[in-house]
Amino acid sequence: MGNSVEFRNISKIFPGVKALDDISFKAESGQVYAFLGENGAGKSTLLKILNGDYQPDGGQYLINDMPIRFQTPKEALAHGVSVIYQERQILLDMTVAENVFLGDWPKGKFGEIDFEAMNQKTKEIATNFGLDIEPDMKVGMLSIAHQQMVEIMKAVVRDSKIIAFDEPTASLSDKEIDILFEIIERLKQEGKVIFYVSHRMNEIAQIAQKVIVFKDGTLVDVVDQATTSEDELIRLMVGRSLGDIFNGLPHNETFEEVLLEVDEMLTPYVNKVSFKIHKGEILGFAGLVGSGRTETMNALFGLNPMYSGKIILEGEEIRPKSPAEALEYGFAMVPEDRKMQGILPNISVRGNITISMLKKLINKIGFIKNGEEEIAQEMIQQLNIKTPNSDKLILQLSGGNQQKVILARWLKTNPKVLVLDEPTKGIDVGAKSEFYRIITECAQKGMAVIVISSELPEIIGISDRILVMREGRISGELLRKDFSEEQILKYAMASPDSEAV
Amino acid sequence: MGALITKLKKSDFAEKITLMVAMVILVIVFTYMNPNYATSANMTNILVACSLAGFVAIGETMLIIANQNDLSAGSVAACAGVVAALLTQLGVPALVSIAIAVLLGCVVGAVNASLVTFLKLQPFIATLATMSVVRGFAYILCGGKAVAVSDKTFRMVGSYKVFGIISLPIVLLLIAFVVLGLVLAKTHFGRSIYVLGGNGYAARLAGLNPTSITFKLHILQSGLAAFAGVLLAARMNSGQPSACVGLEFDAITAAVLGGTAFTGGIGTIFGTFLGMLLLQGFNTGLNMIGVQIFWQEVAQGTLLVIALAFDYYRKRMRDKKLLAESMETRGIKIPKLSK
Numbered sequence: 001m002g003n004s005v006e007f008r009n010i011s012k013i014f015p016g017v018k019a020l021d022d023i024s025f026k027a028e029s030g031q032v033y034a035f036l037g038e039n040g041a042g043k044s045t046l047l048k049i050l051n052g053d054y055q056p057d058g059g060q061y062l063i064n065d066m067p068i069r070f071q072t073p074k075e076a077l078a079h080g081v082s083v084i085y086q087e088r089q090i091l092l093d094m095t096v097a098e099n100v101f102l103g104d105w106p107k108g109k110f111g112e113i114d115f116e117a118m119n120q121k122t123k124e125i126a127t128n129f130g131l132d133i134e135p136d137m138k139v140g141m142l143s144i145a146h147q148q149m150v151e152i153m154k155a156v157v158r159d160s161k162i163i164a165f166d167e168p169t170a171s172l173s174d175k176e177i178d179i180l181f182e183i184i185e186r187l188k189q190e191g192k193v194i195f196y197v198s199h200r201m202n203e204i205a206q207i208a209q210k211v212i213v214f215k216d217g218t219l220v221d222v223v224d225q226a227t228t229s230e231d232e233l234i235r236l237m238v239g240r241s242l243g244d245i246f247n248g249l250p251h252n253e254t255f256e257e258v259l260l261e262v263d264e265m266l267t268p269y270v271n272k273v274s275f276k277i278h279k280g281e282i283l284g285f286a287g288l289v290g291s292g293r294t295e296t297m298n299a300l301f302g303l304n305p306m307y308s309g310k311i312i313l314e315g316e317e318i319r320p321k322s323p324a325e326a327l328e329y330g331f332a333m334v335p336e337d338r339k340m341q342g343i344l345p346n347i348s349v350r351g352n353i354t355i356s357m358l359k360k361l362i363n364k365i366g367f368i369k370n371g372e373e374e375i376a377q378e379m380i381q382q383l384n385i386k387t388p389n390s391d392k393l394i395l396q397l398s399g400g401n402q403q404k405v406i407l408a409r410w411l412k413t414n415p416k417v418l419v420l421d422e423p424t425k426g427i428d429v430g431a432k433s434e435f436y437r438i439i440t441e442c443a444q445k446g447m448a449v450i451v452i453s454s455e456l457p458e459i460i461g462i463s464d465r466i467l468v469m470r471e472g473r474i475s476g477e478l479l480r481k482d483f484s485e486e487q488i489l490k491y492a493m494a495s496p497d498s499e500a501v
Numbered sequence: 502m503g504a505l506i507t508k509l510k511k512s513d514f515a516e517k518i519t520l521m522v523a524m525v526i527l528v529i530v531f532t533y534m535n536p537n538y539a540t541s542a543n544m545t546n547i548l549v550a551c552s553l554a555g556f557v558a559i560g561e562t563m564l565i566i567a568n569q570n571d572l573s574a575g576s577v578a579a580c581a582g583v584v585a586a587l588l589t590q591l592g593v594p595a596l597v598s599i600a601i602a603v604l605l606g607c608v609v610g611a612v613n614a615s616l617v618t619f620l621k622l623q624p625f626i627a628t629l630a631t632m633s634v635v636r637g638f639a640y641i642l643c644g645g646k647a648v649a650v651s652d653k654t655f656r657m658v659g660s661y662k663v664f665g666i667i668s669l670p671i672v673l674l675l676i677a678f679v680v681l682g683l684v685l686a687k688t689h690f691g692r693s694i695y696v697l698g699g700n701g702y703a704a705r706l707a708g709l710n711p712t713s714i715t716f717k718l719h720i721l722q723s724g725l726a727a728f729a730g731v732l733l734a735a736r737m738n739s740g741q742p743s744a745c746v747g748l749e750f751d752a753i754t755a756a757v758l759g760g761t762a763f764t765g766g767i768g769t770i771f772g773t774f775l776g777m778l779l780l781q782g783f784n785t786g787l788n789m790i791g792v793q794i795f796w797q798e799v800a801q802g803t804l805l806v807i808a809l810a811f812d813y814y815r816k817r818m819r820d821k822k823l824l825a826e827s828m829e830t831r832g833i834k835i836p837k838l839s840k
Contacts, residue, residue, distance in 0.1 A: 324709065342706070
């Protein structure tokens with residue numbers, strides 16, 4: 001009993017971002033601390049400092065009032081710190097017991113692994129948790145929830161004093177969440193310090209006693225869960241009401257010309273999706289992660305194969321087989337994962353902007369003509385990209401400016417259809433409002449804009465029409481006058497009565 | 502002049518200077534140990550030695566920048582030498598023989614690219630396999646014996662002196678360095694290579710065609726290797742199936758010494774040129790001071806390790822510089838660490 005974790009003035013810097021700025025708080029046993037904040041607010045970075053994956057660039061980290069400096073997650077583990085991630089760190093081909101004792105298998109007399117002791121101890125813990133898990137089962141055979149329990153058992157077997165959960169319920173069913181919460185409650189009573197990261201307000205209300213609110217790498221406040229309303233928490237998290245940003249964005253009133261029509265598109269991931277989009281329209285795609293929104297766009301963009309169905313652009317049927325072909329037809333896509341799918345890390349800001357239109361800028365023998373710099377400057381001005389010059393590597397810019405560079409790349413191809421997949425993920429509120437302005441301007445100029453977003457206020461704020469997807473199908477369509485979070489959620493979530501087919 | 506200096510600074514001036522300083526030290530040390538080292542005759546020898554691995558080093562540099570690799574270059578070079586020599590024996594005109602040999606090299610490149618792109622094999626493994634296959638064919642074609650070259654034109658290719666002083670292979674190598682250096686630095690194709698090596702998936706999403714780029718690169722590389730092999734055969738007056746073992750090793754060492762990052766996305770042809778000079782200067786030096794051939798192998802391997810260690814160090818420096826500049830750009834001070 002009586003464990004504590006304290007952070008004093010912790011800072012962490014990455015190229016282009018100050019991920020954590022002067023974070024200080026103390027957490028004690030017997031409480032569950034929820035981390036609340038938008039994507040990129042610094043929650044995950046702090047977890048990674050907690051478990052020794054990252055080293056802070058400044059400040060102090062204390063466990064039980066002793067200053068600590070972990071170089072590796074292994075050291076943190078040895079000092080009783082376990083972080084349980086959304087992506088499970090388990091080996092599917094090993095047994096439950098082997099995973100629970102991973103890397104720390106009990107040894108017999110000759111240094112061989114003592115399977116008997118290992119299985120027995122694992123069984124004990126499982127029984128203690130009320131879990132029906134056999135120690136010698138392959139973990140790959142278990143349900144996702146039980147795999148997560150294996151992670152928790154890993155923490156328990158190492159006698160962890162400090163356990164953090166990073167979005168643990170993302171892929172769990174309600175019943176499984178109940179089991180998880182029971183176990184967390186028990187760990188809490190045993191005197192562990194518990195951190196709990198989640199976007200789900202109702203879960204935080206259910207499990208946490210304290211809420212630590214992060215915004216843009218700073219700690220906004222530590223509040224009591226019981227005495228703070230949900231509205232208040234959101235205000236702390238976002239800083240200002242998003243409504244202010246969306247009011248005053250221009251919207252086209254009428255749409256006449258259908259630009260793109262998708263008819264019964266069937267791919268490995270989406271099931272007979274049909275929709276139309278007009279010139280100058282902003283069409284929002286809502287739905288849960290994995291509902292088929294990105295997959296639909298990937299098929300449009302020639303990234304996923306299309307089994308059947310039609311794509312009709314300006315009255316002509318097309319079938320792009322690669323992004324290069326889609327680009328020729330006038331499609332543009334700002335992808336969801338900026339780092340993996342957008343950024344060309346070793347190339348200057350200029351090169352990142354011009355890459356997709358560079359073909360128009362070469363002479364007969366393939367040499368790049370002058371004028372590249374002018375194009376870069378034009379876009380830097382137009383989108384207000386904050387960079388000292390166009391020679392800087394894109395990695396040196398902040399997240400929002402990196403995203404603007406990617407957008408500039410596509411705008412320079414003069415697209416007819418602009419697809420933006422989670423365009424404001426992980427960028428700050430100021431840059432977000434700039435993005436919304438740019439997006440609506442594109443529509444005003446006659447582009448058809450498709451926005452995929454998981455943030456409901458955002459998609460409601462900027463769309464002219466919203467399509468909701470669920471399990472690879474379009475489950476609902478909403479016109480601007482009918483927009484409401486409740487209605488979108490209803491379409492997005494599987495509800496038992498709508499499944500009667 | 503001022504503009505030139507800023508330009509040099511941009512292109513990792515410090516790195517190039519380090520290489521040049523290393524070369525000067527090398528020359529001084531070897532000359533001290535053998536006064537014949539710093540003679541013009543010997544310098545020409547070094548350049549001639551470069552003309553074999555140099556061509557391959559150019560292609561290898563471009564491949565490594567694109568996150569690719571080729572281990573089959575030595576086998577391709579040997580096989581091309583044998584093929585060209587055999588064809589001239591059959592009475593095929595020298596230039597036609599050379600063209601056919603180079604074309605066959607290109608075919609091997611296309612095979613390499615197919616293995617990498619369609620079967621999704623790792624370039625190291627794929628080209629390890631073709632290395633063995635092509636070497637086998639080199640022996641099969643000539644029954645294991647060297648093929649003598651009697652064709653005058655063909656011999657001329659290896660021994661002709663341009664303006665009566667510089668031998669043709671050196672001139673061709675220098676032309677290849679300049680032309681392909683420009684291609685890498687100034688063309689759409691060159692830019693695509695960097696982009697592909699930096700982030701292949703993003704490159705595809707940005708509308709580039711990674712498959713086509715990979716094919717062009719492997720075909721170019723194997724074509725260059727075949728050409729180098731033909732030049733060697735012309736110089737030696739025979740096509741030898743056992744020639745050029747470890748040629749790709751020299752090429753990779755030169756590229757990495759010259760600043761090509763093994764993680765892809767970074768490197769220049771000029772850097773490789775300097776790396777090649779350093780490597781051949783080193784090899785020739787070892788020969789001249791009478792180091793036993795077995796120890797030379799040890800030394801060359803060690804040099805590659807040093808080059809890779811240098812590559813790692815450079816990457817760390819780059820990251821550090823990037824972080825510092827990024828903070829400066831955004832006006833953030835890095836806080837002091839309290840213990």
